[in-house]
Amino acid sequence: MKKFVRVSSRVDCDYTGLEEPVYRLYVNDELMSERTWRWQDRYLSEELQILAEPGVYTLRYELVNSDNAVLTVGTLTKTAGMAVNDVAVIDNEHFEIL
Numbered sequence: 001m002k003k004f005v006r007v008s009s010r011v012d013c014d015y016t017g018l019e020e021p022v023y024r025l026y027v028n029d030e031l032m033s034e035r036t037w038r039w040q041d042r043y044l045s046e047e048l049q050i051l052a053e054p055g056v057y058t059l060r061y062e063l064v065n066s067d068n069a070v071l072t073v074g075t076l077t078k079t080a081g082m083a084v085n086d087v088a089v090i091d092n093e094h095f096e097i098l
Contacts, residue, residue, distance in 0.1 A: 004051045005087040007095050010074030011061070012043040021069035026060045037069070047079055054097045056090065 015021045025033040032048060063071050076092045078084050088096045
């Protein structure tokens, strides 16, 4: 049976030049988000809301135009809410829906 869970991580991007970097966020091989980074000296709290079957999932960030940028992803955490007991964080790239 599918469960609804939420996980989040802090994302920061340093870049030089005028071209704003673009990054993509995948869960397993499914594209969940593509964003253009438009901020300096800021970070985002990237929150994923997922409805999926129990199992282990891989979280992956990918810079699309990485020539002028460095993407830093912080610790993956469970997001508080009703389904907090339905998800376990394994490491910064993996979580499990229980």
